[in-house]
Amino acid sequence: xxxxIKMIVVLTVLSSFSGGLLAAIRGGTKEKIEYQQLVFVxxxxxxxxxxxxSNDPIVDRFKIKDGDIERSFFVGVFDxxxxxxxxxxxxxxxxxxxxxxxxxxxxxxxxxxxxxTTHSETPGIGTKAKTDPKFSNQFKxxxxxxxxxxxxxxxxxxxxxxxxxxxxxxxxxxxxxxxxYKRLKPQIADKIKEFK
Amino acid sequence: MAKSITQEFVKGLxxxxxxxxxxxxxCPVLAVTKSVENGLGMGVAVVFVLVCSNILVSxxxxxxxxxxxxxxxxxxxxxxxxxxxxxxxxxxxxxxLKLGIFIPLIVVNCVLxxxxxxxxxxxxxxxxxADGLGIGIGFTISLTALGALREVFGSGTFFGISVFxxxxxxxxxxxxxxxxxxxxGLMLCMMNLAGNK
Numbered sequence: 153x154x155x156x157i158k159m160i161v162v163l164t165v166l167s168s169f170s171g172g173l174l175a176a177i178r179g180g181t182k183e184k185i186e187y188q189q190l191v192f193v194x195x196x197x198x199x200x201x202x203x204x205x206s207n208d209p210i211v212d213r214f215k216i217k218d219g220d221i222e223r224s225f226f227v228g229v230f231d232x233x234x235x236x237x238x239x240x241x242x243x244x245x246x247x248x249x250x251x252x253x254x255x256x257x258x259x260x261x262x263x264x265x266x267x268x269t270t271h272s273e274t275p276g277i278g279t280k281a282k283t284d285p286k287f288s289n290q291f292k293x294x295x296x297x298x299x300x301x302x303x304x305x306x307x308x309x310x311x312x313x314x315x316x317x318x319x320x321x322x323x324x325x326x327x328x329x330x331x332x333y334k335r336l337k338p339q340i341a342d343k344i345k346e347f348k
Numbered sequence: 349m350a351k352s353i354t355q356e357f358v359k360g361l362x363x364x365x366x367x368x369x370x371x372x373x374x375c376p377v378l379a380v381t382k383s384v385e386n387g388l389g390m391g392v393a394v395v396f397v398l399v400c401s402n403i404l405v406s407x408x409x410x411x412x413x414x415x416x417x418x419x420x421x422x423x424x425x426x427x428x429x430x431x432x433x434x435x436x437x438x439x440x441x442x443x444x445l446k447l448g449i450f451i452p453l454i455v456v457n458c459v460l461x462x463x464x465x466x467x468x469x470x471x472x473x474x475x476x477x478a479d480g481l482g483i484g485i486g487f488t489i490s491l492t493a494l495g496a497l498r499e500v501f502g503s504g505t506f507f508g509i510s511v512f513x514x515x516x517x518x519x520x521x522x523x524x525x526x527x528x529x530x531x532x533g534l535m536l537c538m539m540n541l542a543g544n545k
Binding site: 155158159162163166167170173174177178181184185188189191192 | 408411412413415416419420423424426427430431434435437438439441442445
């Protein structure tokens with residue numbers, strides 16, 4: 153009996169000690185890990201969209217609560233003015249969700265750039281949404297109002313040949329981002345003042 | 349029977365060098381040695397976990413009841429593995445992405461459990477540190493050597509720097525899974541030849 157109690161006590165103490173240690177380390181590294189993930193996963197797209205900004209958009213970021221979700225916004229400073237935000241939208245593609253970053257200038261509500269971050273599209277065809285600047289540049293300068301559509305659906309975006317579903321998915325993603333922007337505009341304008 | 353600390357340390361570098369002499373922990377050896385960088389990174393992670401778990405096991409060797417010792421060892425090893433995983437994620441994210449699943453898999457690496465069971469559970473703290481360092485560094489050297497061999501011939505680079513110039517046609521077979529087996533086999537063969545003199 154004594155042996156069993158000893159076994160239980162030792163294992164319990166060991167496990168709880170280990171749990172405590174891990175919780176402490178996790179707490180200590182959480183922010184750092186989040187930052188690293190941003191730099192390596194979304195960083196390239198953010199930098200591409202906010203090209204020429206004078207700050208580090210990954211450091212200058214803020215969060216806004218949108219219902220149950222917290223959304224991250226990355227601030228771009230141009231000519232000494234923090235007037236641009238980049239944030240994420242999601243659309244449904246051919247192989248699953250397409251995650252994309254959209255940069256919007258808050259002065260005139262225009263899209264300044266769009267880049268696909270995560271996707272599982274067909275290599276060589278659907279992946280052009282991410283790699284072909286000709287496609288993503290079409291969104292530059294568009295106003296954040298209409299739902300975006302590809303030409304066959306009555307919109308103004310040239311679809312990637314052979315990847316209509318992907319192109320449509322990207323349009324849905326940008327529309328989704330535009331809706332988020334319209335919904336959260338007051339909070340965004342409010343928060344961005346801190347970065348001036 | 350008692351060996352000096354130096355002997356405990358040195359044995360891990362040649363006499364008991366894990367993948368080649370003990371032929372233990374082969375899964376990461378075969379899987380992550382596509383490049384020198386990966387091999388070295390994996391090796392360093394293993395050294396850290398091995399030394400920490402050896403210290404803790406040998407400190408607690410009189411408290412841990414022998415019937416649940418394996419469970420205790422696994423808890424200790426798993427804890428340090430997660431510590432390494434979190435630290436890698438926080439500070440060397442690209443390496444973490446490359447090693448991926450093989451970091452958590454250190455938990456079930458025979459080298460670690462083997463050292464805890466065969467050495468740290470029976471010896472003092474200082475000897476256990478020496479043993480952990482020796483075996484760990486031996487493991488790192490093996491991984492780095494294998495990684496170097498495969499990277500140099502398989503992609504024509506060393507630490508990502510081209511060694512043969514652009515005209516070299518990479519021997520892609522070496523960075524594929526079968527290349528790992530062939531390389532390991534050849535290195536084992538060389539080690540045995542050298543050791544049998």
